[in-house]
Amino acid sequence: MAIVAFSEERFPLRIAFGTSGGPERRTDIVRLSTGFEKRNQRFFRSVRRYDAGSGLKSLADLALLVEFFEAMRGRLTGFRFRDPLDHASARFGRPVSPIDQAIGTGDGETRQFPLVKIYGSGEGAYLRPIEKPVGGTVRIAVAGAETATGLSIDDATGVVSFDDPPEVGTAITAGFEFDVPVRFDIDQIAVNIAAFEAGDIPTIPLIEVRP
Incomplete structure (x- = not known):
């Protein structure tokens, strides 16, 4: 074995x-x-x-x-x-939402966006990599609209992969348990x-x- x-x-x-x-x-x-x-x-x-x-x-x-x-x-x-x-991506006691955490901005080329959880705000915020999301809990939004098509989520690494790169300036957000x-x-x-x-x-x- x-x-x-x-x-x-x-x-x-x-x-x-x-x-x-x-x-x-x-x-x-x-x-x-x-x-x-x-x-x-x-x-x-x-x-x-x-x-x-x-x-x-x-x-x-x-x-x-x-x-x-x-x-x-x-x-x-x-x-x-x-x-x-x-x-979870949301504050303690609140339900997970697909706009909980900003995980990236489209540049027309990048297809993969690692999950992160942000602590604090502004330049001093701490971005914690989330490498072990719980399967079936990850919710993704593009430009504020939740979507479940045209992408895949690796539950073992926490990487979100899009079939086509999001357009330039598009906000990519996520909600998840981990x-x-x-x-x-x-x-x-x-x-x-x-x-x-x-x-x-x-x-x-x-x-x-x-x-």
Whole structure:
């Protein structure tokens, strides 16, 4: 059986309930003799870390987790994970719309547009590449009008490909749900049977990867 570096399987949702974590950035700060600070961003893209080990879980859930861990070979294989707070193009709690995110402008030549999610506004906005959209959730609009023909969407890379390049100056927007590509950050699962038909795993660290 071939072992792949990334699997399109998703971490079981019911086990992910109670997950803690979120984005991490690395910033070097040097305080100058004048009292001013010099700050340098070490990571252009944030890296997300999670811990899915909090709380008691049923023995059935723990068995499912062990099975998934073995299938992923511990830290070897990456997989999809649904961030409980940040998994859609729209603001939290709002429905996905095909005009949620601007992903490009037609130039009469470009046919492919990667999905992105924009945080903030203006020149200081952060554009996060979305490489693992959820199949069947991506909605595309051209010049504000939703369209589902003349294009294809790669759910494994997040790239939208048009049969014909959009016209010059045409706004391309998208709405979608997405997963975070992660891997286990441990090579051992330590299960604690804490009560009848229940137990826990103190920590299940997950870290974002570049698929």
